[in-house]
Amino acid sequence: MKLTITNLTKSFGDKKALNEINLELSTGVYGILGANGSGKTTLMRILANVMKPTSGQIDLDGQDISIMDEKYRDLIGYLPQHVGFYKNFSAEKFLKYVAALKGLPKEDTNEKVEEVLELVGLADHHRDKIGGFSGGMKRRIGIAQALLNDPKILIVDEPTAGLDPKERIRFRNLLSKISTNRIVILSTHIVSDIEFIAKEVLILKEGQVVKKETPQTLLKGIEDKVWTLLIDDENEVTKYQADYRVGNIVRIDNKFQLRILSDHQPEDDAVHDVPNLEDLYLYYFDEEETA
Numbered sequence: 001m002k003l004t005i006t007n008l009t010k011s012f013g014d015k016k017a018l019n020e021i022n023l024e025l026s027t028g029v030y031g032i033l034g035a036n037g038s039g040k041t042t043l044m045r046i047l048a049n050v051m052k053p054t055s056g057q058i059d060l061d062g063q064d065i066s067i068m069d070e071k072y073r074d075l076i077g078y079l080p081q082h083v084g085f086y087k088n089f090s091a092e093k094f095l096k097y098v099a100a101l102k103g104l105p106k107e108d109t110n111e112k113v114e115e116v117l118e119l120v121g122l123a124d125h126h127r128d129k130i131g132g133f134s135g136g137m138k139r140r141i142g143i144a145q146a147l148l149n150d151p152k153i154l155i156v157d158e159p160t161a162g163l164d165p166k167e168r169i170r171f172r173n174l175l176s177k178i179s180t181n182r183i184v185i186l187s188t189h190i191v192s193d194i195e196f197i198a199k200e201v202l203i204l205k206e207g208q209v210v211k212k213e214t215p216q217t218l219l220k221g222i223e224d225k226v227w228t229l230l231i232d233d234e235n236e237v238t239k240y241q242a243d244y245r246v247g248n249i250v251r252i253d254n255k256f257q258l259r260i261l262s263d264h265q266p267e268d269d270a271v272h273d274v275p276n277l278e279d280l281y282l283y284y285f286d287e288e289e290t291a
């Protein structure tokens, strides 16, 4: 299965939210990483066929999705950033309701609902009201509804925003588990969401894909740009922050260890460290964007 995106542009007035995007996606998890306003949601919505591009084309295995239309929509599972749940519905009732909306054959519904509840780890809560669910459980029921039609392409916008670390890991593992034989596209500005599960990371900046690589290749690209530096004086922290992209600042006894992203060695006693995707994010996005 191949999703081919050609010269995709979306304008809102003078603003180009997406600017001539070209991509080819096959099965596996793709992580779209971008600062606020970089165009992630716009791209997700166009891929989910709920928004039309201004120009450009998307083909699934050589077929234009705007011509496939309904047929394409049947292959899509979409979990938007904000989902309105029926709080008084139980998990099971909600999923049966969505199954009806999606036009699933009635005779298959019970089995399918049971299957997706099992898959997302909510089988024991099938009779509980969604209103009482935690953030992580709500995201999982969101994935469950997106999986009801057994989609070939699963699009998930900012799935882990507001989740605690345990819920985030659980959710990440769930996406990884269901990515076999599907294209899973996941947008986030939380780097750790995709570090371990993405086959490729797409870095979106001002509506353009500036990088599309495996996490390993992306990290290799910045391996000589990550430094740590130990300083004594707290006042110097601000000086370095003004001159460099500074990541984590760790207090060690009376000193401060700065993580600095720089093409050159910031000081003679600065030493290289192993890069992670958080460094990569800092390297590609301006501080004002990451704030």
Ligand SMILES: Nc1ncnc2c1ncn2[C@@H]1O[C@H](COP(=O)(O)OP(=O)(O)OP(=O)(O)O)[C@@H](O)[C@H]1O
Pocket: 012, 015, 016, 017, 034, 035, 036, 037, 038, 039, 040, 041, 042, 043, 189
């Ligand atoms: N309906 C709209 N009308 C006008 N401008 C829009 C509309 N939707 C998006 N934009 C603009 O397009 C740009 C990209 O927005 P988009 O929501 O796709 O970014 P994003 O990367 O998803 O951001 P966030 O992480 O904040 O959700 C932004 O500048 C935004 O203001």
